[in-house]
Amino acid sequence: MSHLLSKKQTLEGSTQTQKITPESANWNYVGFEAHTLRKGETFAVETGSNEVCVVLLNGKADAKTNEQQWDNIGDRESVFDQKAPFAVYASSNDCISMTALTDIELAVCQAPAKGNYPARLIRPEDCQFESRGVGSNRRHVCNVLFSNLEADSLLVCEVITPSGNWSSYPPHKHDQDAAPAETQLEETYYHRIDPPQGFVFQRVYTDDRSLDETMAVEDGDVVMVPEGYHPVGVPHGYQSYYLNVMAGPSRNWIFHNDKDHEWIIERDKKIAADQ
Numbered sequence: 117m118s119h120l121l122s123k124k125q126t127l128e129g130s131t132q133t134q135k136i137t138p139e140s141a142n143w144n145y146v147g148f149e150a151h152t153l154r155k156g157e158t159f160a161v162e163t164g165s166n167e168v169c170v171v172l173l174n175g176k177a178d179a180k181t182n183e184q185q186w187d188n189i190g191d192r193e194s195v196f197d198q199k200a201p202f203a204v205y206a207s208s209n210d211c212i213s214m215t216a217l218t219d220i221e222l223a224v225c226q227a228p229a230k231g232n233y234p235a236r237l238i239r240p241e242d243c244q245f246e247s248r249g250v251g252s253n254r255r256h257v258c259n260v261l262f263s264n265l266e267a268d269s270l271l272v273c274e275v276i277t278p279s280g281n282w283s284s285y286p287p288h289k290h291d292q293d294a295a296p297a298e299t300q301l302e303e304t305y306y307h308r309i310d311p312p313q314g315f316v317f318q319r320v321y322t323d324d325r326s327l328d329e330t331m332a333v334e335d336g337d338v339v340m341v342p343e344g345y346h347p348v349g350v351p352h353g354y355q356s357y358y359l360n361v362m363a364g365p366s367r368n369w370i371f372h373n374d375k376d377h378e379w380i381i382e383r384d385k386k387i388a389a390d391q
């Protein structure tokens with residue numbers, strides 16, 4: 117199995133289904149966890165030296181940080197509901213906890229803090245929807261903690277890719293700290309698939325092919341992208357959701373397209389203009 121693929125785990129007595137740390141991923145910035153909680157259970161994360169964004173992927177919960185509390189948040193039964201999520205952000209030396217009012221699923225997104233931003237609730241109306249691409253490259257992005265909201269390093273977004281379509285495509289990368297041409301951002305993909313027996317394909321590759329992994333990804337798996345291009349293809353009959361967490365030396369998503377496939381962007385611009 118690829119070292120970039122983390123399979124979903126279900127451990128007796130544990131809420132945790134995924135755990136990626138900078139140490140386990142052999143990188144410097146991004147941490148990611150996924151948890152499923154039964155109604156009545158509580159999850160808490162100490163932020164330590166990180167800033168943390170806990171995204172309530174589905175279900176309802178009471179949420180709090182050391183100084184604030186938000187009751188009865190959550191308005192999605194599934195990540196495929198076509199609604200933006202609720203999320204809670206806190207910077208260093210705080211604690212985020214959520215108590216499940218229904219069965220819930222949480223994504224815990226982490227990156228180093230500078231301590232600049234106060235704890236806050238991110239509501240669906242704070243998120244930003246954007247659809248990208250044409251034809252079989254059409255996909256729908258929800259920016260949760262991206263250019264819509266400030267943070268020290270964390271970038272968090274959700275992407276729905278319809279059946280038969282491609283996303284993160286044409287392939288792009290962001291592995292050079294060379295703004296304004298490109299920025300360096302590590303990235304995790306937390307994949308969910310509808311219906312859940314489906315699978316998607318994700319390739320992670322560099323120009324010189326010293327890294328070139330193509331993975332069959334199943335529901336609940338995480339793909340780590342330390343560098344390189346990282347397109348996703350979704351088979352007919354299945355819908356894909358993924359949650360991206362990115363962080364790096366600067367909080368700015370500037371990507372570089374794979375030159376071999378850039379012609380597709382020009383052709384698609386022409387198609388869109390002709391429509």
Ligand SMILES: O=C(O)C[C@@H](O)[C@H](O)C(=O)CO
Pocket residue numbers: 248255257273275282283284285290303346360371
């Ligand atoms: O546009 C998309 O298909 C989503 C991607 O941009 C995804 O968020 C990503 O690859 C970020 O680098």
